[in-house]
Amino acid sequence: MSDVKLRQGTASASGFFSGKRRYLLLLLLVLAALVCWRLFSGDGQARKGMNMEMPPVRVAPSLAQNVPHFLNGLGTVLPSSDVLVTSRVDGQLQRLHFQEGQRVQAGDLLAEIDPRPFKAALDQARGTLAKDQAQLDNARKDLARYATLAQGNYIATQQYETQRALVRQYEGTVEADKAAVDSAALQLSYSRITAPVSGRLGLRNVDEGNMIKASDTSGIVRITEVSPCDVVFTLPESQVPLVVQALRAHEDDVDRRPLPVQAWDREQKHQLDVGGLLSLDNQIDLSTGTVKLKARFPNTAGALYPNQFVNARLQVRVLQNAITVPASAVQLGSRGAYVYVAAKNDKGQDAVTVRPITPGITSNTLTVVEKGLEPGELVVVDGLDRLRDGIAVKVAATTETPKAQIAE
Numbered sequence: 001m002s003d004v005k006l007r008q009g010t011a012s013a014s015g016f017f018s019g020k021r022r023y024l025l026l027l028l029l030v031l032a033a034l035v036c037w038r039l040f041s042g043d044g045q046a047r048k049g050m051n052m053e054m055p056p057v058r059v060a061p062s063l064a065q066n067v068p069h070f071l072n073g074l075g076t077v078l079p080s081s082d083v084l085v086t087s088r089v090d091g092q093l094q095r096l097h098f099q100e101g102q103r104v105q106a107g108d109l110l111a112e113i114d115p116r117p118f119k120a121a122l123d124q125a126r127g128t129l130a131k132d133q134a135q136l137d138n139a140r141k142d143l144a145r146y147a148t149l150a151q152g153n154y155i156a157t158q159q160y161e162t163q164r165a166l167v168r169q170y171e172g173t174v175e176a177d178k179a180a181v182d183s184a185a186l187q188l189s190y191s192r193i194t195a196p197v198s199g200r201l202g203l204r205n206v207d208e209g210n211m212i213k214a215s216d217t218s219g220i221v222r223i224t225e226v227s228p229c230d231v232v233f234t235l236p237e238s239q240v241p242l243v244v245q246a247l248r249a250h251e252d253d254v255d256r257r258p259l260p261v262q263a264w265d266r267e268q269k270h271q272l273d274v275g276g277l278l279s280l281d282n283q284i285d286l287s288t289g290t291v292k293l294k295a296r297f298p299n300t301a302g303a304l305y306p307n308q309f310v311n312a313r314l315q316v317r318v319l320q321n322a323i324t325v326p327a328s329a330v331q332l333g334s335r336g337a338y339v340y341v342a343a344k345n346d347k348g349q350d351a352v353t354v355r356p357i358t359p360g361i362t363s364n365t366l367t368v369v370e371k372g373l374e375p376g377e378l379v380v381v382d383g384l385d386r387l388r389d390g391i392a393v394k395v396a397a398t399t400e401t402p403k404a405q406i407a408e
Helices: 002-052 116-151 157-190 237-251
Strands: 056-061 063-085 091-096 109-113 192-194 199-201 221-236 260-264 271-280 290-297 309-326 331-333 336-344 350-356 358-362 366-371 378-382 394-398
Touching: 056 336, 063 199, 063 237, 063 260, 063 290, 116 157, 157 192, 221 237, 221 271, 221 309, 237 271, 237 290, 237 309, 260 290, 290 309, 309 358, 309 378
Parallel strands: 056 394
Antiparallel strands: 056 378, 063 221, 063 309, 091 109, 109 192, 199 221, 221 290, 260 271, 260 309, 271 290, 309 366, 331 336, 336 350, 336 378, 358 366
């Protein structure tokens, strides 16, 4: 009897605990469902808020304009003339008539060599000329007398012929003496050293009082002309056909103006001068695969200096009414180049679409679009990192497409 009561008590306790367990399990399930609902509901609202927050962008209109096509090359500035002034005669440098860095004109006196030895040589040559001239005059008088006597058969014909030969000998001597006088005078003139060309003087290589020789290789001073000056630059051999085509096109130009060339500084931030193409080399350098070109610049402002490295931009053509966009608008993907075009969608919102394009020539600020855009379409130039096809955006600002600068 006691065993039966014990079993009934155990069964009652087991039922009680089993019911309580089910109640706790149900409560836990309700709490978990509530937490999940709150989490998913909050995330949905956050996503909804994120979708409602449109990314700001800055746009610019595509612009049809004339765009120059430049070929870029690295060049070196060279003076249009570079002359080392040297002495033509040996002697002591008596005086210098210039200041270092001074600008001179052709014919200006630069230096003087002691002229006394050359004056003495000239006087000696003149004295010899006077002596031989007197002998010639006397021989001519004797020849005239001999001619009269020979006609009357008072002297032998041989004596007359001998006197005539003597006259010819003296005439030759006098001619040689005249040449010696001219040579001595020329040597004396060389004692005054003048500027052979116009330009700017460099640093002097010799001081007053030194003995100088015509064979000295260091010279007295160097003259360089930098107004105008030249720039020698190189282009890849693949661009030679463009240059040749441009040169042939300019042959038919009425004005016969050379192809424009711009000179920029090393960082390509400042334009130093604008000149014209002088010549194209007749062969390609096999070691570098480049060809040399030479351009001349007026350099009136003196911004170009000999042996200076510059970036040369040769304008070979001008594209008429080309569609251009800021270079920052063009993106590259796995399918090629594209831009984000901003326009109103069906809901009246500003939205962007991906537009594949065919880019042409490009510069630091501009890109020519050969295919894919029409003039006036708005393209995104800033805020591109958060964009995708079809997304609504907020146009924060509209900027102007840069104007192309054509070299004149």
